[in-house]
Amino acid sequence: xxxxxxxxxxxxxxxxxxxxxxxxxxxxxxxxxxxxxxxxxxxxxxxxxxxxxxxxxxxxxxxxxxxxxxxxxxxxxxxxxxxxxxxxxxxxxxxxxxxxxxxxxxxxxxxxxxxxxxxxxxxxxxxxxxxxxxxxxxxxxxxxxxxxxxxxxxxxxxxxxxxxxxxxxxxxxxxxxxxxxxxxxxxxxxxxxxxxxxxxxxxxxxxxxxxxxxxxxxxxxxxxxxxxxxxxxxxxxxxxxxxxxxxxxxxxxxxxxxxxxxxxxxxxxxxxxxxxxxxxxxxxxxxxxxxxxxxxxxxxxxxxxxxxxxxxxxxxxxxxxxxxxxxxxxxxxxxxxxxxxxxxxxxxxxxxxxxxxxxxxxxxxxxxxxxxxxxxxxxxxxxxxxxxxxxxxxxxxxxxxxxxxxxxxxxxxxxxxxxxxxxxxxxxxxxxxxxxxxxxxxxxxxxxxxxxxxxxxxxxxxxxxxxxxxxxxxxxxxxxxxxxxxxxxxxxxxxxxxxxxxxxxxxxxxxxxxxxxxxxxxxxxxxxxxxx
Amino acid sequence: xxxxxxxxxxxxxxxxxxxxxxxxxxxxxxxxxxxxxxxxxxxxxxxxxxxxxxxxxxxxxxxxxxxxxxxxxxxxxxxxxxxxxxxxxxxxxxxxxxxxxxxxxxxxxxxxxxxxxxxxxxxxxxxxxxxxxxxxxxxxxxxxxxxxxxxxxxxxxxxxxxxxxxxxxxxxxxxxxxxxxxxxxxxxxxxxxxxxxxxxxxxxxxxxxxxxxxxxxxxxxxxxxxxxxxxxxxxxxxxxxxxxxxxxxxxxxxxxxxxxxxxxxxxxxxxxxxxxxxxxxxxxxxxxxxxxxxxxxxxxxxxxxxxxxxxxxxxxxxxx
Numbered sequence: 001x002x003x004x005x006x007x008x009x010x011x012x013x014x015x016x017x018x019x020x021x022x023x024x025x026x027x028x029x030x031x032x033x034x035x036x037x038x039x040x041x042x043x044x045x046x047x048x049x050x051x052x053x054x055x056x057x058x059x060x061x062x063x064x065x066x067x068x069x070x071x072x073x074x075x076x077x078x079x080x081x082x083x084x085x086x087x088x089x090x091x092x093x094x095x096x097x098x099x100x101x102x103x104x105x106x107x108x109x110x111x112x113x114x115x116x117x118x119x120x121x122x123x124x125x126x127x128x129x130x131x132x133x134x135x136x137x138x139x140x141x142x143x144x145x146x147x148x149x150x151x152x153x154x155x156x157x158x159x160x161x162x163x164x165x166x167x168x169x170x171x172x173x174x175x176x177x178x179x180x181x182x183x184x185x186x187x188x189x190x191x192x193x194x195x196x197x198x199x200x201x202x203x204x205x206x207x208x209x210x211x212x213x214x215x216x217x218x219x220x221x222x223x224x225x226x227x228x229x230x231x232x233x234x235x236x237x238x239x240x241x242x243x244x245x246x247x248x249x250x251x252x253x254x255x256x257x258x259x260x261x262x263x264x265x266x267x268x269x270x271x272x273x274x275x276x277x278x279x280x281x282x283x284x285x286x287x288x289x290x291x292x293x294x295x296x297x298x299x300x301x302x303x304x305x306x307x308x309x310x311x312x313x314x315x316x317x318x319x320x321x322x323x324x325x326x327x328x329x330x331x332x333x334x335x336x337x338x339x340x341x342x343x344x345x346x347x348x349x350x351x352x353x354x355x356x357x358x359x360x361x362x363x364x365x366x367x368x369x370x371x372x373x374x375x376x377x378x379x380x381x382x383x384x385x386x387x388x389x390x391x392x393x394x395x396x397x398x399x400x401x402x403x404x405x406x407x408x409x410x411x412x413x414x415x416x417x418x419x420x421x422x423x424x425x426x427x428x429x430x431x432x433x434x435x436x437x438x439x440x441x442x443x444x445x446x447x448x449x450x451x452x453x454x455x456x457x458x459x460x461x462x463x464x465x466x467x468x469x470x471x472x473x474x475x476x477x478x479x480x481x482x483x484x485x486x487x488x489x490x491x492x493x494x495x496x497x498x499x500x501x502x503x504x505x506x507x508x509x510x511x512x513x514x515x516x517x518x519x520x521x522x523x524x525x526x527x528x529x530x531x532x
Numbered sequence: 533x534x535x536x537x538x539x540x541x542x543x544x545x546x547x548x549x550x551x552x553x554x555x556x557x558x559x560x561x562x563x564x565x566x567x568x569x570x571x572x573x574x575x576x577x578x579x580x581x582x583x584x585x586x587x588x589x590x591x592x593x594x595x596x597x598x599x600x601x602x603x604x605x606x607x608x609x610x611x612x613x614x615x616x617x618x619x620x621x622x623x624x625x626x627x628x629x630x631x632x633x634x635x636x637x638x639x640x641x642x643x644x645x646x647x648x649x650x651x652x653x654x655x656x657x658x659x660x661x662x663x664x665x666x667x668x669x670x671x672x673x674x675x676x677x678x679x680x681x682x683x684x685x686x687x688x689x690x691x692x693x694x695x696x697x698x699x700x701x702x703x704x705x706x707x708x709x710x711x712x713x714x715x716x717x718x719x720x721x722x723x724x725x726x727x728x729x730x731x732x733x734x735x736x737x738x739x740x741x742x743x744x745x746x747x748x749x750x751x752x753x754x755x756x757x758x759x760x761x762x763x764x765x766x767x768x769x770x771x772x773x774x775x776x777x778x779x780x781x782x783x784x785x786x787x788x789x790x791x792x793x794x795x796x797x798x799x800x801x802x803x804x805x806x807x808x809x810x811x812x813x814x815x816x817x818x819x820x821x822x823x824x825x826x827x828x829x830x831x832x833x834x835x836x837x838x839x840x841x842x843x844x845x846x847x848x849x850x851x852x
Binding site: 044052054174177190191194351352353354355356357358359361365366369370372373374376377378380381384385387388390420421424425427428430431432434435438439442445446449464467468471472474475476478479480481482483485486487488489490491493494498 | 533534537638639642643659660661662663664665666667669670673674677678680681682684685686687688689692693696729730732733734736737739740741743744747748751752755775776778779782783785786787789790791792793794796797798799800801802805809813
């Protein structure tokens with residue numbers, strides 16, 4: 001006891017300095033500003049938009065099988081198998097492709113086409129009637145879903161970055177539920193952000209096979225009641241604007257989603273906003289071949305998110321640039337849409353699960369009031385400790401302050417975000433910190449009542465209280481760790497500050513407070529009374 | 533200064549009063565949850581739309597209701613936020629259940645509320661301070677996760693106490709904490725205050741706090757049992773509670789001070805949060821003396837009545 005006091009004091013001061021550096025940094029401007037730079041506040045405290053959305057990953061799987069249907073048709077044709085009908089017949093199993101109408105004699109040819117490595121993601125089954133069933137393997141489905149989530153996160157991040165929001169968060173959220181958490185500090189209008197994020201921006205160019213018709217029924221009638229298997233009906237206002245019309249389009253697009261290299265807002269000859277796009281080289285070549293072959297005769301539809309935006313006759317061969325006009329754009333919508341096209345299409349559509357907007361003024365007001373009330377409460381506690389425990393009260397106060405400094409230091413170094421539930425964790429930490437000190441002091445008083453000297457009362461007081469403190473702290477830290485593992489968002493914020501606060505408390509209430517006692521005792525004569 | 537030197541209160545002799553008190557409060561809460569207010573869940577958990585509007589001056593409640601109604605929103609609930617001490621009560625919370633938002637799109641509810649406000653109040657006279665929109669799946673998931681996390685963490689505590697003491701200590705502590713949570717949630721139901729995510733954080737705080745309090749008493753019981761094996765368990769428990777009483781009163785009292793100041797001055801956003809803590813600290817302190825400790829004695833009596841060894845396991849000996 002009392003040994004190496006100088007060493008212990010030095011190490012406490014060193015830890016204190018390191019912790020202070022964690023949340024103050026190199027002093028620069030006022031203290032308040034420095035702290036604000038290093039301690040990150042949650043949106044509930046500083047204001048902003050918090051969004052949770054779900055990626056409809058099944059759409060990405062369905063999109064992949066759509067592509068494979070088109071590829072398979074082409075491959076079968078190339079292999080000289082005629083009359084095959086390839087499609088996804090079962091609307092509830094969008095990961096399944098069926099081939100029917102192939103002559104039995106050609107079975108081995110079909111098999112060799114399917115043996116190609118590019119169909120390795122499918123489990124192939126042949127039926128006795130000569131039809132085939134391709135089901136995507138679960139591992140491949142999983143891969144596509146994971147990629148869809150990843151691409152969505154990338155695309156959304158890019159869109160948000162281009163909007164110029166400072167310090168945005170875009171990350172996977174929840175446990176395997178394909179959810180994305182987006183946090184945008186200081187943004188107060190969620191509607192526009194939501195539009196920009198949500199728009200799939202899947203731009204495609206399809207060949208027009210018929211139309212426009214006034215309605216789906218008209219379209220069916222005009223095609224003798226059956227939509228050809230290689231075509232789809234799609235709605236849109238088209239070139240005329242006004243009421244929706246229906247077009248019959250070839251199912252497989254000429255140019256799709258990721259074939260676009262760039263898109264910029266521009267204006268047409270009448271000064272109306274439109275969008276100019278550029279294709280990638282490969283897509284440009286395909287597009288050139290297509291437009292060259294169909295010039296003067298065909299027309300094509302520009303389809304955005306499954307809606308016809310524009311239909312134009314093919315006047316000449318086009319290589320790699322084109323224009324979307326007449327869509328009734330405003331300058332803002334043309335700019336937003338070209339932003340979405342530039343950043344690429346989302347692989348699947350999104351569904352919003354949660355939107356929370358906290359006005360910056362409310363955040364500021366709530367933090368100010370909360371912090372003032374908490375500081376007021378702490379001051380009251382400190383005064384009470386001083387009155388009740390006199391000299392030893394100083395120990396407790398120092399221990400509490402040091403505890404807070406260590407906690408803030410950790411928040412600064414780890415970059416953890418302080419939220420309202422986090423503050424709940426701090427309150428419990430303070431409560432248990434006070435309790436640890438009280439436990440020790442009461443125990444010392446008890447020992448002194450039994451007639452022990454100050455030094456041995458301190459010694460055995462700490463020894464006895466230590467066991468209890470360990471039990472209470474470890475129990476709570478265990479529960480904090482479990483909350484961290486199984487909780488999300490707010491529950492986690494609570495768990496982090498609590499666990500760290502309690503670890504800091506073990507150090508301050510037990511070790512630091514003991515050093516202070518020892519230092520006081522070292523100055524006193526043997527047998528002198530202790531102020532407690 | 534000292535409050536108590538040596539108290540000699542027969543705590544266990546009052547166990548029937550304690551039981552009565554706990555029963556009255558638990559049953560009142562449960563009845564309210566079952567038949568009266570239910571468990572009032574905030575938008576966080578039940579899904580729906582919440583718009584928090586601050587007006588320049590206190591709006592006429594009837595006019596506001598008519599305005600919202602005229603906007604085609606008939607199932608909105610409008611709640612005036614009582615101004616904190618000395619402030620004008622000019623803030624209103626308009627909340628819509630999930631059903632009225634989900635009919636068209638995720639944020640249809642918000643748009644309709646804003647349209648209704650814009651039609652009836654000039655832009656300059658109100659400010660939207662906070663909007664929360666939670667879809668039905670998100671709410672359910674949040675609720676499930678909060679429950680699971682809490683239950684798992686209680687199991688974690690139970691296992692640790694089992695390891696450090698004996699199983700019965702862990703069970704008693706968890707029962708006491710459950711008692712506290714039940715009464716606190718009951719208090720929310722009785723006063724018809726909504727349980728939000730921050731209230732969940734407060735409930736977790738009270739669980740931690742109550743557990744802390746209980747362990748302090750248990751630790752003393754274990755220590756005393758190890759010292760004097762001939763004394764009756766009732767006496768040991770009574771003595772342990774009395775020995776830790778000054779600590780209990782001081783520590784809980786001080787924590788209560790902080791929480792009370794948060795409740796009185798912390799502002800509207802913290803209201804539910806600090807209410808849970810105020811109730812929780814009172815009840816958590818009470819339960820460690822009135823619920824957890826008597827359970828140990830009751831357990832021993834039960835064992836004795838079954839003809840088994842009448843002594844409570846003293847617990848693993850404390851290392852010192």
